[in-house]
């Protein structure tokens with residue numbers, strides 16, 4: 001049995017036994033899962049990465065023009081290979097602070113950015129950014145610009161998304177700004193294709209979770225007894241990924257027995273999609289006011305510049 005993260009074990013055992021079986025989406029990203037996600041971002045059907053990158057290419061100059069000088073850019077998640085340099089090149093920040101729970105991803109991305117920005121002070125923070133945290137002393141007095149691209153906010157249900165945005169506000173402090181990428185509501189066919197591609201990469205990404213359970217938790221799940229399903233949940237305005245049993249199946253994980261009837265599913269991811277007003281309401285609920293929203297011609301994706309609202313009396 002390969003190195004089992006105790007939190008993975010707890011989440012899987014509790015999740016498989018739950019009345020609505022589910023495993024938190026963050027467990028999709030082991031080595032193989034991260035590689036498959038990289039592959040997803042290059043698929044013809046998967047528009048978000050390409051659309052957001054084009055928006056940053058086009059508008060990072062406009063974003064930079066609306067900021068103060070000498071900003072410290074604080075990225076929630078370790079820098080993505082292409083999006084982060086686009087922002088850094090336009091903003092010319094005084095420092096860059098990537099925050100990630102994985103020290104390995106942090107070191108890799110800091111390394112890559114050092115090569116391209118030799119004069120930029122980089123202060124990586126290994127931490128879970130869903131809770132407020134203390135930034136390095138070196139950036140204590142700089143104005144802060146948070147950066148949260150990739151529509152990662154979409155993975156959180158509204159309540160957790162608000163908690164997360166509040167934690168970010170508290171981490172960044174008074175007067176902070178935030179650049180956040182949000183995926184927009186659109187034709188359901190476009191959304192379903194993006195999460196169930198013809199080449200089957202998203203299916204492999206989803207099913208990889210079962211391989212990971214087998215390897216790391218000593219499971220004997222017959223992976224071929226499950227299939228990838230992407231569904232649109234209109235009431236919740238989200239794409240859901242599920243693993244659906246194609247026949248009655250029983251298996252063991254970490255010594256515990258589970259049975260799924262044909263058609264039963266394990267819910268593995270939510271990807272919420274926001275209308276123009278929805279995104280504003282979500283940010284406002286967490287104490288952020290929208291300064292500007294940049295979107296593409298088809299209005300498929302938005303990059304939003306928000307500012308921390310000062311506390312005030314209101315009717």
Ligand code: AVJ
Nearest residue numbers: 040150151152155195202271
């Ligand atoms: C990286 C979490 C934003 O929800 O679109 C892609 C993950 N899942 N295809 C998304 C994902 C299936 C992606 N996020």
